[in-house]
Amino acid sequence: MSEVKLDKICAKGVSKQSVSDVSKAARLSVAPMMDWTDRHCRYFHRVLSKETLLYTEMVTAPALVRGGALHLLEYSQEEHPVALQLGGSDPAELAQATKLGADAGYDEINLNVGCPSDRVQSGTFGAILMKQPQLVADCVKAMKDATDVEVTVKCRLGVDDQTPEDTLPQFLETVVATGLSRLTIHARKAWLKGLSPKENRDIPPLDYDLVHQMKTDFPKLHLSINGGIATLDEALPHLERGLDGVMIGRAAYHDPANVLLDADQKIYGADYGIQAHDAVHAMLPYIEAHVSRGGKLSQITRHMLGLFTGRPGARAWRRVLSEGAPKKGAGPELVLEALSYVAETHRNQAAE
Template identity: 60%
Template structure:
């Protein structure tokens, strides 16, 4: 069996989602995923959220394109119209995504006006209708990402009601952001930080719905914290900004969660492993910054981290910038490391 086939099998039986990287707008593009896949062979990666109407009417190559080496990778979509969701899921499956995830957790103004995202926590019957239509349209696994509730909802009753609806149409995998979303009064950024986390509630939901594969999202900052949550009975942990800003600390060591070994010796090797990706992107007319912006945190907490970040930030966006900029930044890191030794 090829590595890609094994990755797809792992995705379908839930193994890959033992640790996943959250879908993040303007962040988790194909270059980000290529970098994260260099760091971890096993973690489940996601696209940015794409609305169902955009998939139906937009540039699918730009919105849905990914490299086979990124697998396992899941497509996250937003929407609420069952017919649109079904068609978007079918298209996603046809493009090779083995998982299509419905966003029921994003709190931005745009998703509220479009009746998708976190506002759907108030519409479990509509969510169930959409999920049923998606499951009938594709063989890709259909999953859900949600909050514990919104606004004045009581999570103790709203969340199990929502999960009942999800499970009732055959969905078997859900990721729960362990915070409420306040659609009135808080910005999207504040909604990621201000509402208190309620990990015990998510753990109770796993006990109440043992047939569901439950992943927890929200506030997880370290791999050790993820391991602790898994040890308490959760099936998976999803990490967002921490995995992006401290990629080596989390993803560089992540594969040991599957009783494996880290794929690389260190962040220096990860940097060099990205050179083919960079060269291919530049050959297609792309800019160095479009790749290296995802790599700025690679050496966080290590000697030379400041120089690495400075060189890439200042030089990668210049016209004609190439692999030499990356090598210059890496040389600065290695020189600082020798001085610190």
């Protein structure tokens, strides 16, 4: 591996969090997002929130098992609680990948049954698996048999011409029969033909009520909702109505301060928090260590561009980092230069 060996990432075979701890953390989670939620993004998000459950980008089981791409499992100890999302449709291969993830110390292993991209469809996994609930159940069982770490599923309401009111309960019944206890539903259908992955995130209508109905129909299932939720104020009503968790994706990435800085207090009842300026300073040792190993500053700061969205100086913050971070030799001093353009405000005082 490029930086550390797999057995040094986390104590082999030992998960940092118990199942109950991870279920509590899942009250709010940041969605797995390809090309976005890499290890640097997750470290940054963990600085903003100590409690929120974080997910990796989707890692395909074939890449780990056949390709030996164990570098895809790298993460920092500070990221816990953190879940590994796997893509695949072969039960035996997913079982092997699950064991690799568990040995690396991930707190949860999640099966992707929701991604609608052509690349995923060609591998017969992702949202297309909504059409094969028994295969999903076989995959989940094999994954559960391979580890004591909790195995979960993220799915859609349905795909293509399915009628979710009919097919979603059948899907859940089949998968829950394996002993699955936690699941996240993206509250939109996916259209596998005719819509791009980007369009599938926006065009199919949201049906939050159906997700809530699934909680009524499967009361023992720890159920989280995903899709179109952009703020904590939008998340809280879902929890108050009885859902167990809310997963936020793009909004947590593009405006992380708005979603994550207050999450520990508003979602988990914590009495601590962090200011955006302090979060930048907290990132500096991590940035210094990465750059000193030959890493590029931009690999980290690209995830931090939205931190000051809506604040005076936010445009200058983004400009300095966007222009300077890719340059050779750029390091923490550039981050401090960018920060100097942002007016420091104390959120708690402003609220008074």
